Amino acid sequence: MNKPARICSTCHLTSITSNAFCPRCRQKLYVRKPDSLKRTLALLLSATLLYIPANVLPIMIIEKMGQGKSDTIMTGVIALAGSGMVPIAIVVFVASIVVPLFKIIGITLLLLHASGLWHGNTLRLQKLYRFIDWVGRWSMLDIFMISVLISLVQFRILSIYAGQGATAFAAVVVLTMLASHTFDSRLLWDRWQAHE
Template sequence: MRAIDAGILICVECHQLNRQIPDSVGQDCTRCGARVHARRTDSLRRTWALLVTAALMYIPANFLPIMTVYSLGKGQPDTIMSGVIELIHYDMVPIALIVFVASILVPTFKLVGLTLLLYSVERHQPLSARQRGWMYRFIEWIGRWSMLDIFVITILVTLVNFGSLASIEAGFGAVAFCSVVVLTMLAAVTFDPRLIWDNTESDSDHE
């Protein structure tokens, strides 16, 4: 049984359980006064909009230079992948692995995972609620590692700029990548996980 079936609404701000008022257009939380809803308004539509925008920004994030290294007056622009290759050439394999995982694998997993989750919920695909819940928790878990390579690049910029022979400037690819990170984080927040359980009856028919 879902909470909505028992006439209970949860506050997304303080997680207080509120008894649903029959025939009420809207009601406030009894603890913090925030507006409570059975489901977030236009959750799927907003999440789709953020997800599509993030997917579009993912293209320049990977194909445009994320940084340019200037040494002795000469600049060498690098994309994420070329930067990973350069780090490997300089025997900085651990940092290259961090950048590859955080810049390539994590955003790809989030985009694909959110797409599958939204599609399965919206189209009532034969995917169990437990599988959807596991997928949602996995997306939230990997999201915290999305900015890891930005921190690494920041450290590299700081270290290089301490020298007098080289400097690093961020490119538009870094801006696009940060946009992807922020948009996917917002997409995960705007998605209402309670929608996962709304078609459990149809899911059980497929199991």
């Protein structure tokens, strides 16, 4: 019987050994990421709870001549589209509303399959996992745009501030990125092998 490969979580050395510690950096070796499903579920639930205030609370506050106007993500998308900037409105809508929701639903499906509560196509779920992991780095586009606006437009007449929704949105992005990182995709194949 083949020994399972163990991957060091620190230096990423793959070892086929019965030793409990990495021969390179002396960290403990695991066959699978410890408590992967529990950690991923905790991060996913936190991201799901914060997704609501991220879309309801103002993400940006603009003060002009003492008058304040706040925008949520959706009102910002509508304002951009109304100003004739439809391509930018589409990018903001996809990056800020569609992608985080897609990641939350996708990670939920991965967790359901890996825990045995739902059976899907393992190969497609593996591709879904890779896509979620890849798209995660593009999710901070809105926060980047707000920070650029804040740094560019700090005049006496016009001031732009990040609202509470921006904090919640950044937390959703970080939590979903961490959830995809803590999920051990090899659990999908373990479940597939158990059904063979």
